[in-house]
Amino acid sequence: MADDEKPMAAVIDFATAGVRAKDGPPLTTTYSLGCRHKHSVIDKRARSVECRDCEASLDPIEVLWYLANHYARYHYALDQAIREVRKMEARLKELKREERNTKARIARAKRKEH
Numbered sequence: 001m002a003d004d005e006k007p008m009a010a011v012i013d014f015a016t017a018g019v020r021a022k023d024g025p026p027l028t029t030t031y032s033l034g035c036r037h038k039h040s041v042i043d044k045r046a047r048s049v050e051c052r053d054c055e056a057s058l059d060p061i062e063v064l065w066y067l068a069n070h071y072a073r074y075h076y077a078l079d080q081a082i083r084e085v086r087k088m089e090a091r092l093k094e095l096k097r098e099e100r101n102t103k104a105r106i107a108r109a110k111r112k113e114h
């Protein structure tokens with residue numbers, strides 16, 4: 001299989017991956033290892049998208065789909081976190097009220113002792 005026929009889904013750069021030849025300069029050869037194309041670069045002029053890590057040309061619709069799903073999951077998680085924070089704030093307010101009441105009861109009990 002020629003290099004340009006290899007699936008781009010699996011190309012890494014040895015130099016950026018920190019792989020070096022023994023007693024030599026960093027290797028610059030690319031080799032298939034399974035890039036998941038998590039970082040994309042948009043070329044607005046060429047109206048194309050490529051993987052920042054392996055430079056594979058990506059389907060813009062697939063990237064848009066991934067980003068839309070990622071964005072939806074992010075917002076769901078953010079909503080959940082906000083709800084949890086509000087619950088914790090309400091609980092903290094309740095605990096502070098209980099603390100004030102307990103301190104007042106202790107102070108009354110001490111006054112009765114004297």
Ligand SMILES: [Zn+2]
Binds near residue numbers: 009035037038
């Ligand atoms: Zn990639």
